[in-house]
Amino acid sequence: MSHRIIRTAALGLMLGLGTQVAAESFDREQAVRHALAHNPELLAMREQVAAAGGRTQAAQGARLPSLGLSYSARSSNNPLDAFADKLNTRSVTTPDFDPARLNHPGTSDLHMTQLALRLPVYAGGRVSASLTSAEEMENHARLQYERARELTAFQALRAWLNVQATQEGLAIADDAVKAAQDHARTTAQLAREGRIVVSDRLTAEVNLAAVQSQREQAATRLESARNQLKLVMGLPLEAGITLAPAAFGTAADTANAAEIETRALANRRDLAAARAMHQAARARVLAARAVHKPSVDFIATSNWYDDNPGFDAHSSSVMGVVSLDLYAGGRHQGEIATALAEEREAQWRVQSLEQTVRHDVREARENLREARARHATAADNTERAKENVRLVKQRYGQGRTLLIDLLQAERSHTDARSEELVSRVNLEVGQAALQLAEGTLPLPPEEGQ
Numbered sequence: 001m002s003h004r005i006i007r008t009a010a011l012g013l014m015l016g017l018g019t020q021v022a023a024e025s026f027d028r029e030q031a032v033r034h035a036l037a038h039n040p041e042l043l044a045m046r047e048q049v050a051a052a053g054g055r056t057q058a059a060q061g062a063r064l065p066s067l068g069l070s071y072s073a074r075s076s077n078n079p080l081d082a083f084a085d086k087l088n089t090r091s092v093t094t095p096d097f098d099p100a101r102l103n104h105p106g107t108s109d110l111h112m113t114q115l116a117l118r119l120p121v122y123a124g125g126r127v128s129a130s131l132t133s134a135e136e137m138e139n140h141a142r143l144q145y146e147r148a149r150e151l152t153a154f155q156a157l158r159a160w161l162n163v164q165a166t167q168e169g170l171a172i173a174d175d176a177v178k179a180a181q182d183h184a185r186t187t188a189q190l191a192r193e194g195r196i197v198v199s200d201r202l203t204a205e206v207n208l209a210a211v212q213s214q215r216e217q218a219a220t221r222l223e224s225a226r227n228q229l230k231l232v233m234g235l236p237l238e239a240g241i242t243l244a245p246a247a248f249g250t251a252a253d254t255a256n257a258a259e260i261e262t263r264a265l266a267n268r269r270d271l272a273a274a275r276a277m278h279q280a281a282r283a284r285v286l287a288a289r290a291v292h293k294p295s296v297d298f299i300a301t302s303n304w305y306d307d308n309p310g311f312d313a314h315s316s317s318v319m320g321v322v323s324l325d326l327y328a329g330g331r332h333q334g335e336i337a338t339a340l341a342e343e344r345e346a347q348w349r350v351q352s353l354e355q356t357v358r359h360d361v362r363e364a365r366e367n368l369r370e371a372r373a374r375h376a377t378a379a380d381n382t383e384r385a386k387e388n389v390r391l392v393k394q395r396y397g398q399g400r401t402l403l404i405d406l407l408q409a410e411r412s413h414t415d416a417r418s419e420e421l422v423s424r425v426n427l428e429v430g431q432a433a434l435q436l437a438e439g440t441l442p443l444p445p446e447e448g449q
Helices: 002-022 028-038 040-061 079-088 099-103 126-192 198-233 257-267 269-292 331-397 403-438
Strands: 024-026 066-076 108-122 241-243 295-306 313-323
Touching: 024 028, 028 040, 028 126, 028 198, 040 126, 066 079, 079 099, 079 108, 079 295, 126 198, 126 241, 126 269, 126 403, 198 241, 198 403, 257 331, 257 403, 269 331, 331 403
Parallel strands: 024 241
Antiparallel strands: 066 108, 108 295, 295 313
16 A cells, blocks of 8 residues: 555656656746747648649639640540541541441540640730739738737737736735735734734634635736737647746837828838738739730641541641630629729728728837836835835834735735736737837847748
């Protein structure tokens, strides 16, 4: 039995160590890099870029000649097929012109091999317009993917900072619980000795219950923040992660609003993607209008005929084909109208997004200004609240003030620490949000590049 207990304990220790080893540590840059490499939504958008590239390749192929090889075998007693088979196989004889044989030829077998070359010479600009549309759509997909990388990096950074903040928030809550427990023990002892009134003990116990509840809320927020970070990073929710200590920087002074807006209109990938979409829509208009123009194709074929599998009889042909659609029941007009409406829609979307970019920049700039001011105020207030606790605690020890005053001072200090923490994180997030809004958020290079 003792050996079994030892083995069970050893197994538990190994599993525990394995769990600890599996918990991977991430600093800020590592978290962003992992998200950019493993976020499933981002990977899906990368595949959209590959798909758009394939469509461009297909559109490029429409400008090149096509070469096809076919083989067919036929058995027929149709008089026309039978006589044609003799002509194709170069086997016509005088008896074949006998009326009885012409009308009742019997069954004829034919094996035909064909090699065909088709070269588009002119299509009214439809091929080049379709290629331009495909290239712009590929550009649109690539720019959208690049913008998605920026958004994913920002989300990872914000989630990482949020975990850091909730970890520190839990530590603040633990400090508050420890102080409240000390007060509860002290007042309970003093109440038993008859040195304070019972209401002081009850006040301390109520305060302890309140801060314990707040500590549970802080623990829940931490777990939620960790799960959100795992989602952004593309990690399974059951994965164990730890974070390297945060190194908070100082937000740099921002340029004037007009300068930032100009930079954003030039740098934002989603705006550039919308402009590419507009160019693609314009190209589709040209392609739709090209149906009213003639198309010219060059076709060359080589054919081999035999009544058995083989290549005995050979013939070839070369021809040019000019075709023009004269009437299609209004289908072409409908396609042109659709393309024109889509082009106007894309143009309006560009204008709408330009306004959105300006709004994003102004909002991010104001949020950063507010975060900077709040952090400066909160940092000073935290020091004042800390000093106030020291002074009130000193007076309380001298019997010159009430317990409720001390509890209120400690609660104010806890609130000030929490506000300083939140404003410090908001300052970091605000700086990144402004860079995101103006399209200048620094990113690590994509893996494999």
